[in-house]
Amino acid sequence: LHTTIYPTADQASQAVAHELASIIRQRQAEGRNCVLGLATGSTPKSVYAELIRLHREEGLSFYNVITFNLDEYYPISWSALQSYVRFMWEYLFDHIDIPKENINIPNGSIPKEEIDTFCKNYDAKIDSAGGLDVQLLGIGRTGHIGFNEPGSRLDSTTRLITLDHVTRIDAASDFFGEEHVPRTAITMGIGTIFKAKRIILMAWGEGKAQIIKKTVEGKITESIPATFLQTHPNVGVILDTASCAELT
Ligand code: F6R
Numbered sequence: 001l002h003t004t005i006y007p008t009a010d011q012a013s014q015a016v017a018h019e020l021a022s023i024i025r026q027r028q029a030e031g032r033n034c035v036l037g038l039a040t041g042s043t044p045k046s047v048y049a050e051l052i053r054l055h056r057e058e059g060l061s062f063y064n065v066i067t068f069n070l071d072e073y074y075p076i077s078w079s080a081l082q083s084y085v086r087f088m089w090e091y092l093f094d095h096i097d098i099p100k101e102n103i104n105i106p107n108g109s110i111p112k113e114e115i116d117t118f119c120k121n122y123d124a125k126i127d128s129a130g131g132l133d134v135q136l137l138g139i140g141r142t143g144h145i146g147f148n149e150p151g152s153r154l155d156s157t158t159r160l161i162t163l164d165h166v167t168r169i170d171a172a173s174d175f176f177g178e179e180h181v182p183r184t185a186i187t188m189g190i191g192t193i194f195k196a197k198r199i200i201l202m203a204w205g206e207g208k209a210q211i212i213k214k215t216v217e218g219k220i221t222e223s224i225p226a227t228f229l230q231t232h233p234n235v236g237v238i239l240d241t242a243s244c245a246e247l248t
Pocket of ligand 1: 038039042043137141144146147
């Protein structure tokens, strides 16, 4: 895996935001849309902050951008504090000029019987938009990407999954107690993510050092889904000095 290390998470985030901005602008010059796969959680917040700054101060427009988010808790109301749809509006969409109809996020409040169809349509919509130009990823302590927990297959598609116990512990503070963390989520599959032309995996802080070592240097295994990234032709792993501490 191609790894780039920055002194701080902020510097790393700026580099990621500038890469996205240059692809967006390049597509604008070609008169084409740019399809971005987006992540939530603490990791991409500073990337989104830099994109907002580029929009406000350097004229970066998102008129040609189509987005697909990786995942959403299920069930969850869109207005819940912890919902990823709310996160995305708060940290990015409310502050840029992306057309509303270009935004796609798995729906955490559809009836259970509609989930399968929703997921099939989500993958089909990514394909018909031309496929993901870039997919942003964070990584969980279980080695999940999106919410593809251990046991997820390389060819998995968008679906309802059961969250790992470790993931629910990590989300407990957001939900004011583990018992309030949803037990399931809708996530793009590994196969969905793998169709992206480029994947950018980001990790900051010492808490990610162990899982980054396994992801970059470990053997490829379903029990650490992020290790599958070793088989994708165009992955950039972007780290700060703390998250790369265990690499040899
Ligand atoms: C979020 C997502 C998750 C997170 C991961 C890391 O959309 O897909 O895989 O990227 O759980 O979360 P943070 O960034 O909060 O450490």
